Amino acid sequence: xxxxxxxDYHATTPVDPxxxxxxxxxxxxKFGNAASRNHPFGWEAEDAVEAARKQVADLIGAxxxxxxxxxxxxxxxxxxxxxxxxxxxxKGNHIITCVTEHxxxxxxxxxxxxxxxxxxxxxxxxxGRIDLDELRAAITDKTILITIMTANNEIGVVQPIAEIxxxxxERGILFHTxxxxxxxxxxxxxxxxxxxxxxxxxxxxxxxxxxxxxxxxRRNPRVLLAEQISGGGHERGMRSGTLNVTGIVGLGKAxxxxxxxxxxDTERLRTLRDRLNQKLHENLDEIYxxxxxxxxxxxxxxxxxxxxxxxxxLMGINDVAVSSGSACTSASLEPSYVLKALGAGxxxxxxxxRFGLGRWTTDEEVDYVVDKLTKVVRRLREMSPLYEMVKEGxxxxxxxxxxx
Amino acid sequence: xxxxxxxxxxYENPRNVGSLPKDDVNVGTGLVGAPECGDVMKLQVKVxxxxxxxxxxxxxxxxxxxxIASSSLATEWLKGKTVEQALAIKNTEIVAELSLPPxxxxxxxxxxxxxxxxxxxxxxxxxxxxxxxxxxxxAQPSA
Numbered sequence: 001x002x003x004x005x006x007x008d009y010h011a012t013t014p015v016d017p018x019x020x021x022x023x024x025x026x027x028x029x030k031f032g033n034a035a036s037r038n039h040p041f042g043w044e045a046e047d048a049v050e051a052a053r054k055q056v057a058d059l060i061g062a063x064x065x066x067x068x069x070x071x072x073x074x075x076x077x078x079x080x081x082x083x084x085x086x087x088x089x090x091k092g093n094h095i096i097t098c099v100t101e102h103x104x105x106x107x108x109x110x111x112x113x114x115x116x117x118x119x120x121x122x123x124x125x126x127x128g129r130i131d132l133d134e135l136r137a138a139i140t141d142k143t144i145l146i147t148i149m150t151a152n153n154e155i156g157v158v159q160p161i162a163e164i165x166x167x168x169x170e171r172g173i174l175f176h177t178x179x180x181x182x183x184x185x186x187x188x189x190x191x192x193x194x195x196x197x198x199x200x201x202x203x204x205x206x207x208x209x210x211x212x213x214x215x216x217x218r219r220n221p222r223v224l225l226a227e228q229i230s231g232g233g234h235e236r237g238m239r240s241g242t243l244n245v246t247g248i249v250g251l252g253k254a255x256x257x258x259x260x261x262x263x264x265d266t267e268r269l270r271t272l273r274d275r276l277n278q279k280l281h282e283n284l285d286e287i288y289x290x291x292x293x294x295x296x297x298x299x300x301x302x303x304x305x306x307x308x309x310x311x312x313x314l315m316g317i318n319d320v321a322v323s324s325g326s327a328c329t330s331a332s333l334e335p336s337y338v339l340k341a342l343g344a345g346x347x348x349x350x351x352x353x354r355f356g357l358g359r360w361t362t363d364e365e366v367d368y369v370v371d372k373l374t375k376v377v378r379r380l381r382e383m384s385p386l387y388e389m390v391k392e393g394x395x396x397x398x399x400x401x402x403x404x
Numbered sequence: 405x406x407x408x409x410x411x412x413x414x415y416e417n418p419r420n421v422g423s424l425p426k427d428d429v430n431v432g433t434g435l436v437g438a439p440e441c442g443d444v445m446k447l448q449v450k451v452x453x454x455x456x457x458x459x460x461x462x463x464x465x466x467x468x469x470x471x472i473a474s475s476s477l478a479t480e481w482l483k484g485k486t487v488e489q490a491l492a493i494k495n496t497e498i499v500a501e502l503s504l505p506p507x508x509x510x511x512x513x514x515x516x517x518x519x520x521x522x523x524x525x526x527x528x529x530x531x532x533x534x535x536x537x538x539x540x541x542x543a544q545p546s547a
Binding site for chain 2: 307308309311312315316326327328333335345346347350382383384385386387388396401402
């Protein structure tokens with residue numbers, strides 16, 4: 001077993017060697033610009049881009065013409081939300097989203113709010129999912145877009161996308177989903193789910209960084225977007241800029257591999273994840289799973305280890321790459337807003353660890369992580385005044401803490 | 405975040421982890437921070453009432469590596485100091501010793517607060533034992 005162990009597959013994934021092999025010729029001899037229409041170098045690049053478009057479309061049950069290539073999911077989210085807001089300005093000015101969305105969605109919505117749009121941020125229930133009745137109640141005749149992520153990047157909770165799609169369809173509202181963590185990992189079909197816009201990222205599915213896609217429905221309804229990057233009219237005029245041919249080829253190959261192996265990979269990862277969860281629960285008391293276990297990505301686990309602070313926990317397992325919702329590990333020095341939204345209390349957010357398993361995670365690695373974590377949690381609890389107080393029978397929630 | 409070697413050392417080999425009998429009249433206990441803020445420090449001193457010198461110091465900390473290191477270092481420094489010398493310890497000295505980056509300065513502030521709270525508790529207990537009325541409310545959490 002090689003150290004350090006990577007168990008942070010929600011952050012990014014390594015490029016699959018088969019993906020890299022597919023990309024290489026497009027760095028070398030096949031270097032053409034896909035927009036060069038009058039020579040074989042351009043044709044070759046264009047063919048590769050179109051083949052990749054088909055591969056990505058096949059993964060999500062779409063038509064290849066409905067895919068726009070971008071620089072990644074942040075751009076896809078920006079294009080979908082800002083593009084709709086601008087294009088459908090006459091129709092309405094209200095967007096519905098959710099408090100646990102990725103910052104690429106939240107910050108985009110906040111920017112639009114500054115420009116006068118109205119945004120509703122739906123809360124989530126204890127299990128991390130939105131309440132469909134609250135969604136229905138939030139819809140007004142000015143609502144032009146619902147944007148709800150398919151699966152959350154921290155807690156892996158999968159939202160009721162098909163139900164949201166049905167509600168949006170019935171009310172004639174466009175539905176965008178940031179499906180970065182879900183596409184390629186769990187079955188996803190744009191027609192079954194009734195989604196109109198879908199953000200996809202290559203580097204979350206064993207493809208390269210810096211490339212992504214946006215699915216834009218062409219029929220029932222035909223979705224229009226105001227371009228956010230001008231110049232040249234590439235990608236049906238929705239996203240100008242010379243196509244990142246190597247990246248796109250990589251995204252296409254990555255999508256194809258995910259489609260081929262999804263069933264097998266999902267089963268394997270679910271078994272590994274459940275083993276991780278079960279063993280941690282056998283070894284340690286007072287550990288809490290954040291978010292629904294039923295509606296969750298098969299390769300995700302997010303657990304709070306009560307009375308132990310997340311960053312100190314990470315320090316103790318420094319040969320294992322995972323992430324924490326603790327304030328000390330975030331740039332903002334705020335604990336995870338996703339975990340806070342679950343209503344479990346900030347103290348549990350500070351104590352959380354996110355595990356993201358992936359294509360190369362092994363049984364041996366899982367066992368190593370369980371062992372190591374168990375030791376570190378026990379050691380830190382011996383050092384924790386909170387753990388001591390609880391063992392003495394003190395109710396921490398009734399304490400008056402001295403804060404700054 | 406990359407930690408200094410001293411922080412890593414205190415994290416891996418914390419000095420003086422544990423608890424002193426909190427009902428002992430010669431023991432002062434400081435408990436500062438809050439779980440929802442991500443750090444809580446409990447720092448205790450045992451003072452020799454004859455000499456006013458701190459004989460022993462213990463801590464328990466819920467917090468990041470810097471918080472653990474700051475409190476561990478504080479207990480090291482406290483031993484052998486008089487109560488008055490202990491009160492003179494500044495958080496900036498802890499920052500310098502551990503090479504804490506700016507985002508971790510609050511950990512050193514918390515350690516200084518914990519020292520002050522522990523000594524205030526000790527003085528209050530001594531006063532009470534001698535039958536002196538406490539001058540003011542001390543910053544002590546009550547369960």
